[in-house]
Amino acid sequence: MLNWNTALEYIKGSLSLPSGFIEKNDTEIQNRIKIDTIPTFSEYFPDDEYTTVIVDNTTYQHDVRTNWFYFFDEEDLDIYDIKECYFSLSNQIALGHPLQGPVNFGDMTWWSLDVFTSRFFHAASDYSVTYKFRQPNIVETLPKPLENFVVWYEREQPHDLRKIPTTMKNWFLKLAVADIKIWLGGIRMNYGEGQITTPFGEIPLRGESLVSEGREDRMEIIDRLMEQSIPSVVIDIG
Numbered sequence: 001m002l003n004w005n006t007a008l009e010y011i012k013g014s015l016s017l018p019s020g021f022i023e024k025n026d027t028e029i030q031n032r033i034k035i036d037t038i039p040t041f042s043e044y045f046p047d048d049e050y051t052t053v054i055v056d057n058t059t060y061q062h063d064v065r066t067n068w069f070y071f072f073d074e075e076d077l078d079i080y081d082i083k084e085c086y087f088s089l090s091n092q093i094a095l096g097h098p099l100q101g102p103v104n105f106g107d108m109t110w111w112s113l114d115v116f117t118s119r120f121f122h123a124a125s126d127y128s129v130t131y132k133f134r135q136p137n138i139v140e141t142l143p144k145p146l147e148n149f150v151v152w153y154e155r156e157q158p159h160d161l162r163k164i165p166t167t168m169k170n171w172f173l174k175l176a177v178a179d180i181k182i183w184l185g186g187i188r189m190n191y192g193e194g195q196i197t198t199p200f201g202e203i204p205l206r207g208e209s210l211v212s213e214g215r216e217d218r219m220e221i222i223d224r225l226m227e228q229s230i231p232s233v234v235i236d237i238g
Contacts, residue, residue, distance in 0.1 A: 181214030
């Protein structure tokens with residue numbers, strides 16, 4: 001699991017000048033990554049989370065529309081979209097969904113048929129509830145549900161980095177390095193292309209080249225993220 005200690009060690013090791021000098025401290029670097037890197041990465045690899053909407057609670061109710069409900073992220077992260085809403089099982093039962101699962105293998109056929117039938121007629125039923133996401137954190141339902149329901153939604157990656165996918169950790173770190181390159185390069189460009197005197201000695205600024213490198217790296221990494229975020233397609237020809 002990725003954490004800030006690992007991320008900062010990687011970033012500073014990739015960016016520090018020969019003296020080990022970086023103008024910004026750890027907190028400033030973290031804040032820049034939260035502003036630039038995490039939102040960009042989340043566009044391609046969002047996190048997903050669940051939350052409950054309490055329909056009779058005024059906190060969740062819209063001021064004007066009775067079938068619009070607010071839903072909230074516990075970490076106050078940006079919400080991107082709704083993946084699915086889960087409404088009361090009473091609606092499913094009214095459509096013939098079985099009350100319990102099969103108790104043995106022989107019951108599996110009839111149980112599966114009952115589930116399929118209830119789902120097939122669900123969209124055309126008076127018991128069906130449809131939903132639509134409205135920015136920034138509203139779910140529109142039709143009709144208005146009478147009971148609480150659960151929203152499964154996509155959101156920005158948590159800022160403690162704990163849910164960055166393991167398989168994409170290195171690409172996240174590379175994107176963070178690119179973003180910090182652009183940031184530091186922009187700062188150093190204010191001082192020209194010469195050198196700056198620090199407690200560690202004379203340091204070449206390389207502001208313009210650092211910005212250029214960062215932008216090129218960022219474009220290549222985003223292309224890679226786009227490729228990786230496209231789901232694999234499995235074709236069954238059997």
